[in-house]
Amino acid sequence: MERKQADYGTQDERYMIQGERYQGQQYSHIYFTRLHHMRTLLHALVPSRNPNVPVTTVLGLEEGKDCVLVGTLFKHMKLKPSILDEYSKERSVVPLVKPHNFMHPEDNLILEDESGRVALAGAIPPAAYVTGVVVALHGKETSAGNFLVEDVLEAGLPPQTLLPSINEDKYVVFVSGLSVGSSTFNPLQFQLLIDHITGHLGDENEQTVASKIVRVVVAGNSVHIAPRYLNGQTVAAKDQPRIAEPIKELDIMLTQLVASLPVDIMPGCNDPANFSLPQQPLHRCLFSGASTYNTFSSCPNPHEFELDNVKFLGTSGQNIDDLYKYSDAKDRLEFMERTLTWRHLAPTAPNSLGCYPYTDKDPFLVESCPHVYFVGNQDRYESRLLQGSEKQQVRLISIPRFCDTGIAVMLNLRNLECTTLSFSTSFDS
Amino acid sequence: MRSDGDVKSFFRQQKARPGAAAAAKPTGGVSKKQAPLPHQKQAAALLFHPTPDHADGADARREEEDRERKAREFDMDMRYGPCLGLTRAQRWHRAAALGLAPPPHALCSDDQPCLWEGRV
Numbered sequence: 001m002e003r004k005q006a007d008y009g010t011q012d013e014r015y016m017i018q019g020e021r022y023q024g025q026q027y028s029h030i031y032f033t034r035l036h037h038m039r040t041l042l043h044a045l046v047p048s049r050n051p052n053v054p055v056t057t058v059l060g061l062e063e064g065k066d067c068v069l070v071g072t073l074f075k076h077m078k079l080k081p082s083i084l085d086e087y088s089k090e091r092s093v094v095p096l097v098k099p100h101n102f103m104h105p106e107d108n109l110i111l112e113d114e115s116g117r118v119a120l121a122g123a124i125p126p127a128a129y130v131t132g133v134v135v136a137l138h139g140k141e142t143s144a145g146n147f148l149v150e151d152v153l154e155a156g157l158p159p160q161t162l163l164p165s166i167n168e169d170k171y172v173v174f175v176s177g178l179s180v181g182s183s184t185f186n187p188l189q190f191q192l193l194i195d196h197i198t199g200h201l202g203d204e205n206e207q208t209v210a211s212k213i214v215r216v217v218v219a220g221n222s223v224h225i226a227p228r229y230l231n232g233q234t235v236a237a238k239d240q241p242r243i244a245e246p247i248k249e250l251d252i253m254l255t256q257l258v259a260s261l262p263v264d265i266m267p268g269c270n271d272p273a274n275f276s277l278p279q280q281p282l283h284r285c286l287f288s289g290a291s292t293y294n295t296f297s298s299c300p301n302p303h304e305f306e307l308d309n310v311k312f313l314g315t316s317g318q319n320i321d322d323l324y325k326y327s328d329a330k331d332r333l334e335f336m337e338r339t340l341t342w343r344h345l346a347p348t349a350p351n352s353l354g355c356y357p358y359t360d361k362d363p364f365l366v367e368s369c370p371h372v373y374f375v376g377n378q379d380r381y382e383s384r385l386l387q388g389s390e391k392q393q394v395r396l397i398s399i400p401r402f403c404d405t406g407i408a409v410m411l412n413l414r415n416l417e418c419t420t421l422s423f424s425t426s427f428d429s
Numbered sequence: 430m431r432s433d434g435d436v437k438s439f440f441r442q443q444k445a446r447p448g449a450a451a452a453a454k455p456t457g458g459v460s461k462k463q464a465p466l467p468h469q470k471q472a473a474a475l476l477f478h479p480t481p482d483h484a485d486g487a488d489a490r491r492e493e494e495d496r497e498r499k500a501r502e503f504d505m506d507m508r509y510g511p512c513l514g515l516t517r518a519q520r521w522h523r524a525a526a527l528g529l530a531p532p533p534h535a536l537c538s539d540d541q542p543c544l545w546e547g548r549v
Contacts, residue, residue, distance in 0.1 A: 028513075036529075359515055
């Protein structure tokens, strides 16, 4: 039995921080380039959706006159934590934060461009938007000085290359949130996954399926290092091996995987990588065993690649988790869908999500639509095929944490269908 | 009062005391003084024979002032994006890459910071 192969091409250059120099620049540059790119895009869309309506700037608004505005949204949030609150003398009267996010019924949206800002009212629900999204709005200025929105024009799904027709089954396995070293991590469960993928488990049928797996993507949070070692104090010499222990264990596991098929590993928020997005690849030295194989590739987060010309784009989950804190949707897939229609992977960066202060570009703009869009470290498995207005098809996958659920996701390259691989080590369930 | 008159008087004020201005601003273009155009130098020498050095210096200074004025106008033009944390050349390159048609490259080929650097 021979393992299937797939042509792999990485498109991660845009997420690599190379030759950038920090010269005290602030985040205004990112917002400027984002607005500039999105405005050219939206200006091209306005004539087809709202013909005969003039496009203007905030400064050029006239009361009662129909027009289209393009700008960056700012969401004024009552409950958004602010460092200044901790220094304020008087006890704040701010109501308590809900357990899961910072939303409040009084949140309101403001639109900004280079010339000014205007408060928004009307047909734009604050709950669905976050700071940093660029939209075009059709409406008019009211006598109160607000902008009454009639219609929101989002950029929509980016253009997509044609999905290649593959006439045989080839699978890609996604796993995230291994959390090696945490109390919930079950080594046997992960070993079962490895043995299944490498074809050491099951009968001939299962091995045939396993031989069609062409790649494994580890989407973040692979290790868990006890927080008591990360409190900023010098780590005692006797504790140092304990910090390295989870990584060594992960390396042993990964070595078994890379010996039989290609593996991509992305950093997540708990991994020993930089905090701010885009997270740079985990250093090869961390994986002394696995990195000796050329099937091992350490990738940045976000990660963009192609397998047999099927385009993949994914993150380790920070962008969606942050949207969940500052906006509302019925499930995680809806957040993912929004980031695609806004054409921006992480609109809340740099506002509430760490981000490198780029001066000449915004790397998170989505210029071409992926076929598969995955997000790691979510609570549960969800998947949906998203249809765009121009026949784009995107498979959205929310990958659950493996250490909590024991679920890995298997995607078929032939028809973009998704199944789960579920592993359990207890008899009663 | 006309507003453009205001701007002009602002620039003239800056130029009237070149010594003070150079001391105050971190930018000061020093390199251009050594390279006045040769034919201008000759013309100046022919016309103002009694005081050639003086005329030559004034000419070069005027040219430099002109350059610096244009560079500052570029700094102040918010169409090309925020300027703090970038050198003029970097900002020019970004504007060109974004298709914003910035003014001629010559005035920003230096690695000077913008007008506001260190002041805000």
